[in-house]
Amino acid sequence: MKRLAIGICVSLALAGAARAEETAKEKANKAAVLAFYDAALNKLDFEAASKYLGPVYKQHNPTAADGPEGLKGFLAYLKTTFPQTHSEVTMSFADGDYVILRVHAIRTPGTAGNAIVDIFRLENGKVVEHWDSVQPIPDKAANANTMF
Numbered sequence: 001m002k003r004l005a006i007g008i009c010v011s012l013a014l015a016g017a018a019r020a021e022e023t024a025k026e027k028a029n030k031a032a033v034l035a036f037y038d039a040a041l042n043k044l045d046f047e048a049a050s051k052y053l054g055p056v057y058k059q060h061n062p063t064a065a066d067g068p069e070g071l072k073g074f075l076a077y078l079k080t081t082f083p084q085t086h087s088e089v090t091m092s093f094a095d096g097d098y099v100i101l102r103v104h105a106i107r108t109p110g111t112a113g114n115a116i117v118d119i120f121r122l123e124n125g126k127v128v129e130h131w132d133s134v135q136p137i138p139d140k141a142a143n144a145n146t147m148f
Helices: 002-019 024-042 046-050 067-081
Strands: 053-059 086-095 098-106 114-123 126-136
Touching: 024 046, 024 067, 024 086, 024 098, 024 114, 024 126, 046 067, 053 067
Parallel strands: 053 126
Antiparallel strands: 086 098, 098 114, 114 126
């Protein structure tokens, strides 16, 4: 019984260690999302970003319209309202068809900006779904840790 328990523990440990490495699909998904994000949110280039979209683009942010046209409208809004917007991806993770980004977005230079977590779902290497959570960066924190 003891030997079985040790064997199970070793198997679980090895499975966890194997999972620490991204699969080729996860690496490709992450690369696609990073390229999409840069084209869309930094370059504000819908045509370049649209190459990474699947046949459907489902938007879960309640302030953004669904579909590619919704994204196109959002990028047009950013170009007009925040032409100097810049988003720095500070962390990225992939798990199967999901890619998660931790982002420091500054819409107007000289401001603290927002901390954002973006979640993307891909199908066949194309972005088909998006969720996000946005948190303004306060002027003063209750601790010495940074948000990034």
